[in-house]
Amino acid sequence: MEPIAFADESVGLDGLIDDDSIEQLKSFCRGEISAVETYRHAIAAAGGGWVAEHLRLNLASHEARVKLLRRRIEELGGDPPESSGPWGAFAKAVERTAVALGYKTALSVLAEGEDHGLKDYRNDLEELDTESHVLVRDVILPQQVSTLRWVTNIKRQIP
Numbered sequence: 001m002e003p004i005a006f007a008d009e010s011v012g013l014d015g016l017i018d019d020d021s022i023e024q025l026k027s028f029c030r031g032e033i034s035a036v037e038t039y040r041h042a043i044a045a046a047g048g049g050w051v052a053e054h055l056r057l058n059l060a061s062h063e064a065r066v067k068l069l070r071r072r073i074e075e076l077g078g079d080p081p082e083s084s085g086p087w088g089a090f091a092k093a094v095e096r097t098a099v100a101l102g103y104k105t106a107l108s109v110l111a112e113g114e115d116h117g118l119k120d121y122r123n124d125l126e127e128l129d130t131e132s133h134v135l136v137r138d139v140i141l142p143q144q145v146s147t148l149r150w151v152t153n154i155k156r157q158i159p
Contacts, residue, residue, distance in 0.1 A: 021132050025072055027124070028140075029066060032065045032069060033081065036063055037084055039110070042106055055151075058114075062147065072135055104155065107154055107155035110155075115148055117148075122141070
């Protein structure tokens with residue numbers, strides 16, 4: 001007897017959705033929601049100008065990733081998170097303190113957050129089902145590399 005082929009490899013041989021993938025995607029999504037919240041705060045503190053404009057590009061990238069992750073979680077039958085959870089509250093507090101200390105410090109905190117997100121994606125990529133793995137590897141991870149690069153470049157331009 002030949003094995004049954006599933007259209008979505010996130011479904012195991014028992015016909016159940018891979019809960020580990022859903023939980024990992026939720027974790028990624030909470031991280032992205034936290035990034036959105038943090039960038040919004042940093043942009044508000046920056047006021048206007050070229051720094052705020054460049055931060056808006058990163059914000060838009062993170063907002064798009066939230067949508068992608070939420071959609072994938074729903075496709076797998078999960079309920080996507082609506083908030084960043086406790087980590088988001090901590091990240092916002094750190095960013096507020098950094099903003100009070102100046103642009104360079106705030107940008108350093110954003111860069112550290114971007115680097116942390118990149119490490120999370122790379123470290124936990126293997127926890128995902130095949131389709132989610134491809135989504136993260138081919139779409140989300142390159143965007144994460146890009147936003148890290150952008151914030152690092154902005155930081156270098158601030159005296």
